[in-house]
Amino acid sequence: MxxxxxxxxxxxxxxxxxxxxxxxxxxxxxxxxxxxxxxxxxxxGPPPLAVPQSTLFYSDDGTVIGESHNGQKRYWVELDQISPHLIDATISIEDRKFYSHHGFDYKRIVGALIADIKAMAKVQGASTISQQYARNLFLAHEKTWKRKMLEAFYTIRLEMNYTKKEILEGYLNTIYYGHGAYGAEAASQYYFGKKAGELTLGEAAMLAGIPKGAGIYSPFNSMENAKSRQKLILQTMVENKLIHKTEVDEALNEQLTFVGKHLHTKTKTAPYFQDTVRHILRTELNLDDRVIELGGLKVYTTIDLKQQEIAEQTVKRLISKESEIQTGLVAMDPKNGYVKAMVGGRSYEESPFNRAVQAVRQPGSTIKPLLYYAALEKGFTPSTVMRSEQTTFRFDDGRPDYSPKNFNSQYADGDITMAQALALSDNIFAVKTHLFLGENTLADTAKKFGLTTKMADVPSLALGTSGVRVIEMASAYSILANGGKKVSPVMITRVEDHRGKVIYENDKQSIPILKPESAFVMTQMMTGIFDRKLNGYTSVTGSTIINDISRTYAGKSGTTDTDSWMIGFSPQLVSAVWTGYDKGKAITLSADKSYAKNIWARFMEDAHKGKPSKSFKQPKGTVGVYVNPANGKLATDDCPIKRFTYYVRGTEPTEYCTDHLPYSEEKPSKKEKVAKKPWYKKLFDW
Missing domain, CATH: 1.10.287 (Helix Hairpins)
Known part of the structure; x- marks a missing residue:
């Protein structure tokens, strides 16, 4: 044994x-x-904490005009921008030992494990805030052992590399609160219409209960469940000595006001402009689509909401609903190139193609100011005369003859000045100037003014037969409007990442590229299209809208068989308007041809309301004199029409007009003294 x-x-x-x-x-x-x-x-090392967040787009006054729309509303805020009540309520109900554990609450894990074994399934969770944050960042939400193991590993990495404050901040900015709201800020705005930092105890307790099950505890789904969960959370806060028990009844009886609306709904404000901004973010700032859509960027733009609304409403009101005419409009601040308004078409929903930026169309006579600026640089003046008559240009190099025509085949059949040729849009004068300067001069000048489309060195280039973009023409005219400084279109002033770090800031400077004197003289010539004193064999091209404008503008219209343009500016604003058919169909109706001018005039007038009327600043080196607009000579008392005209100093006319002397058939020579005869000498001559 x-x-x-x-x-x-x-x-x-x-x-x-x-x-x-x-x-x-x-x-x-x-x-x-x-x-x-x-x-x-x-x-x-530390895992990346990047989470999908909405990118916001702002107007020039800080108003949100749009956001990336991926079905999630998420706006990152710092921990100190979140109500302490929400922080305490969340910790109390989700993870009361958050500050004492290292990522895992082992007592809760054992209890959950026992419950899972009894049910032979994954039925109970014991996730800490750190674990939930890891899941929100990196993992799907299915209840599997594999996911739990990965969750534990990411939790370890988070706890080893980030502070409790950073983890809590990340959790509160990523947790789902239902109805498409991710994070405390988006949820606060959706449920209560206020910032996360402004939440009261009652609001915070209700909000903290929703992540347990948004479909069950959202007040919009069940107010009874929401109030029950709110009460439970307040009680746990008392148990954890985060609030006094006397505060519970006060919080429960608080009258809560629910909004049920996201702070920034998907907006239709300036949709063509927003598309262009996204394109710039991709192509110029080299940001990929995911960063743009989900990176939580803050994109500050140049758009002026008032001017944008004026532009859109003007197009909608003035173009007939029955017409198939399309349009493109760009308004720009000439001082810095900031784009203030953009219309890329009559309906973004019907056609997102942006005619203000993408379309390349023939500019017609709107190219002439660039041609005549080049002529001023080569010694031409507003008083330079050439003959306007039906002309056929023949070439020695074997090229075919070229016979341009004026509108309605009308000609002066005599000499006209460059100032009048611009105001009347005389094509013969333009082609003669173009050929005199050399056919490459206009193409080179166009590049100087920022036009990037290819220009053909042909006689017809003077009449705008090579295509351009609306936005580039607005930019080119801005250079004249600001006195000769090169500006490029600017639509983004600053971009911040989700942490508020500036990753881009516009620092483009305006660079002088034109002679200020010549730019000013050219600008003053362009005011002539609205001045009836320059009427000649036909009316000035702006005559149909003279009565619609109330201040000094400079501008130029342009028309081809398929395109109608009006571009003009004040010292404060440049706008360019194109109208035509997408497929290049000929514009035959006179009403369709007038859309561009009417839209431009109405937009400019409405956009300038409340702004002071400014004149173009005269630079040194220029001089103004009264001339007879018909011949460009110095006007006398006998001239029936006199127009004050500016010249680069030293190029002003020195010869008096003798076309209207009442008693003398002889005209004084150029050598005669340029001075007005006193009355007693006139009497002696008599």
């Missing part, structure tokens, strides 16, 4: 030793694996 007992003890001892050794080995392996996991987590 004793022998058998000893054998049993020896056998049991062997088992105990084996179990002990195996346990030691298991423990060692566990410690080794754990150490390996920790070491691997340390080697990998």
């Amino acid at each position: 004793e022998i058998m007992t000893n054998q049993r003890f020896r056998k049991a001892g062997k088992y105990f030793r084996a179990i002990f050794i195996i346990s030691l080995i298991g423990l060692a392996l566990t410690l080794l694996i754990g150490a390996g996991i920790l070491l691997y987590a340390k080697i990998l």
